[in-house]
Amino acid sequence: KLVNDESLGVATKPNLIYIPISGWVHNLRVQGKDMMFLVLRDGTGHLQCLLKGRVCHTYDALTLTRESTVKVYGMLNEVPEGKKAPGGHELVVDYWELIGRAPSGEENYENQFNEESNPEVLYNLRHLVIRGDRASSILKMRSIIIKAFRSHFESKQVTEITPPLMVQTQVEGGATLFGFKYYGEEAYLTQSSQLYLETTLPSVGDSFCIAESFRAENSHTRRHLSQFSHCEAEYAFIEFDDLLQNIEDMICGVVEAVMNDPIGSQLLKELNPDFKPPSRPFKRMPYTEAIAWLNERNIINEKTGQPFAFERRMTDTINEPIFLCKFPVEIKSFYMKRCADDRRLTESVDVLMPGVGEIVGGSMRISDYQELMDAYKREGIDAAPYYWFTDQRKYGTCEHGGFGLGIERFVAWLLNCYTVRETCWYPRFPGRCQP
Numbered sequence: 001k002l003v004n005d006e007s008l009g010v011a012t013k014p015n016l017i018y019i020p021i022s023g024w025v026h027n028l029r030v031q032g033k034d035m036m037f038l039v040l041r042d043g044t045g046h047l048q049c050l051l052k053g054r055v056c057h058t059y060d061a062l063t064l065t066r067e068s069t070v071k072v073y074g075m076l077n078e079v080p081e082g083k084k085a086p087g088g089h090e091l092v093v094d095y096w097e098l099i100g101r102a103p104s105g106e107e108n109y110e111n112q113f114n115e116e117s118n119p120e121v122l123y124n125l126r127h128l129v130i131r132g133d134r135a136s137s138i139l140k141m142r143s144i145i146i147k148a149f150r151s152h153f154e155s156k157q158v159t160e161i162t163p164p165l166m167v168q169t170q171v172e173g174g175a176t177l178f179g180f181k182y183y184g185e186e187a188y189l190t191q192s193s194q195l196y197l198e199t200t201l202p203s204v205g206d207s208f209c210i211a212e213s214f215r216a217e218n219s220h221t222r223r224h225l226s227q228f229s230h231c232e233a234e235y236a237f238i239e240f241d242d243l244l245q246n247i248e249d250m251i252c253g254v255v256e257a258v259m260n261d262p263i264g265s266q267l268l269k270e271l272n273p274d275f276k277p278p279s280r281p282f283k284r285m286p287y288t289e290a291i292a293w294l295n296e297r298n299i300i301n302e303k304t305g306q307p308f309a310f311e312r313r314m315t316d317t318i319n320e321p322i323f324l325c326k327f328p329v330e331i332k333s334f335y336m337k338r339c340a341d342d343r344r345l346t347e348s349v350d351v352l353m354p355g356v357g358e359i360v361g362g363s364m365r366i367s368d369y370q371e372l373m374d375a376y377k378r379e380g381i382d383a384a385p386y387y388w389f390t391d392q393r394k395y396g397t398c399e400h401g402g403f404g405l406g407i408e409r410f411v412a413w414l415l416n417c418y419t420v421r422e423t424c425w426y427p428r429f430p431g432r433c434q435p
């Protein structure tokens, strides 16, 4: 383990330990003929190493290259204040081994790309880009965030399930399905695991999953991916207000957990120093009110359609999280429950965040068998492949609801990233399916 002071424990007592450490050369600086500084990286942190005298000449240390792998042995010293070293430590190396030398010259890591490279170059070299400070910090942060989602659900006794990703039903409309042949049959990559989560309610109770979802979105935007990590949860015997409460609890709980995590809080400070946790309760805005808001400012006329191409403008102006509620039936998915006081509307919600827009979509679900059959019909959906979903309405129905949150959009919001292409590991979008 490298810089982490706690993980080094003993090492904070200078000169008391002799530790072998393996890692990648993150940075190197040669001073004269027999002195060099290496910064090693092993994923737990960074460690500055000092090579002096004869040590510099073993395996031609002076010709070492960035991203080579080495194993070093030596004494750990505290670095005097004023002299900078990651973690305040420096390893004075008295023996080292070369594990793998990275190329020099034109093939040198540093010659492959830089901050100004064309995005296409950066996407092609994503496997090397993720070794950099910013990309690796974002990936670390993603891991801390996902862990926080899991802990949140665990604390609420919501059971994790692992859904099938190859399916024969759509959830969010036929237009964005990726189809493929499954042993000769038509199948799709799942758009959402929601319908499956609904089937675990009578089995294990409230449930959640963090799984990949796929959308053949032909949109080149900074918040759409063809594959994204989807955190979805489903709750039985709740009402619409409980659903909103659950979503708010989750978002605020995860933010708090990240800020209480020693590495999470450090990374958050580095990546988004201006971040302020959202205040509660979140603003609630019915869809009709949002249309009025936009109309008053002449941003959109409802009749010209597509009002929520403008949702980001509204959210950025209001500059706080918004529960946008009760969308009209015709612009929402087939499974959504209608409002008792206005059958033209649904008990639905999107969470809008400044800078990103929608990060959560959720709703109460139809609980009545006949209403569900009518909804299939209205949407022109063949009910046959949904028999297992329909059965939920036959064998002991219940009021229930849930939501899906896009992890990449959540991370983009928390870290103030320009695009969700930066907040996933290997982004998938039209025209990009490698590395």
Ligand code: 4AD
Residues within 6 Å of the ligand: 171, 172, 191, 192, 193, 194, 215, 217, 223, 224, 225, 226, 227, 228, 230, 232, 233, 358, 359, 360, 361, 362, 363, 402, 403, 404, 405, 406, 407, 408, 409, 420
């Ligand atoms: O609003 P969506 O389409 O809702 C559903 O899929 C529901 N079935 C979820 C549920 O109720 N269980 O997607 C939910 C969230 C969005 O708010 C967004 O954060 C993310 O998933 N998302 C995407 N993220 C990146 N790229 C895309 N193409 C996305 N599509 C949806």
Ligand code: MG
Residues within 6 Å of the ligand: 350, 358, 360, 361
């Ligand atoms: Mg949505």
